[in-house]
Amino acid sequence: MINVTVWNEYLHEREPGRVAEVYPNGIHQAIAEGIQADDLRIRTATMDQLEHGLTEEVLKETDVLLWWGHMGHDQVSDEIVNRVHERVLKGMGLIVLHSGHFSKIFKKLMGTSCDLRWREVGEKERLWVVDPAHPIVEGIGPYFELPHEEMYGEHFDIPAPDELVLVSWFEGGEVFRSGCTYHRGQGKVFYFRPGHETYPTYYDENVLRVIANAVRWAAPRHGALPIYGHNQPLEDIRTPNPLEA
Structure with a gap:
């Protein structure tokens, strides 16, 4: 059983408008429900919770942490960032989603x-698999x-x-490295690009499959x-x- 924590700053969804309509229960809940499986034990955490929901106990019980953030990057405590960083170096997997590229933890790693x-006009994105194995x-x-x-x-x-x-290739012509893996210490890190808050990306079956696969890939292997x-x-x-001569 893989213990998964889906972390979301949970700010956009609390404001009236498009994001609340698309994700009425929060992006974290959509992801948690979308990747549900018999081999995954999933919990969620949000920034407004005690210690951002990432207490020592929670992180100790987390094999893989998913991270979605955008407008609240600067509000994340440095103490919590350092705590997550230490856990990754000791073997916890980390999956950073979309605008989490600018999070303190991703930049630190x-x-x-x-x-x-970037550009937000709602254009088509085509994601090419460049490592099919x-x-x-x-x-x-x-x-x-x-x-x-x-x-x-x-x-x-x-x-x-x-x-x-x-x-990724976009309708406007740009390309982007949208699925990248790293090893940091004993931990595995995966950055996955799609997931803008105003679009129903986290209901897409391919996006959810990639995330679920990444969770299993990033889970610690205890050697x-x-x-x-x-x-x-x-x-x-x-x-x-x-020196003794």
Whole structure:
């Protein structure tokens, strides 16, 4: 069983208008319901909860954390960001969605500005699978399309991905690295581009399949733990020490 926490700042949906109509129970709830499966135990957390819903206990019980944020990036406590960062380095998976590219945690893990070009006119997005053998795109065809999305365009200021899984093309002509994997410490990170709040992207079966696949890919594999610090030799050292000569 994989323990999943879906985190959402949950600000847009509380204001009257299009976002509340599309996601009346919040983006986090739409994702949680959309990826439900027998092998996933899912909980949600939002920024207004105690410690943003990401207490030490919650994170200790989380194998994979999903992160959606936009208008509240600066409101996220640095203490919580550092807590999540430490958990990723120790093996927790992290899936960063759409505008989460500008979140404190993603920028901290990437070490770059994570900036990009954007345009919101509701144009078509075609997502091409460029690594068809990757488990994150299992069950996905050569490409899938979203009829309306916000455009993100290159240059995307991120480190070169460990694996590039998906590339987007937009009706206006731009392309974008929209599915990128990274390893940070013992943890796996996946950035997935689609998900603008005014469009029903998180009801799309292909988007949900990619997210669910990414959860399983990012889940910790409990192998040998790394050993750091001063270490005793495994064999006798017979080389003369020049400092003792």
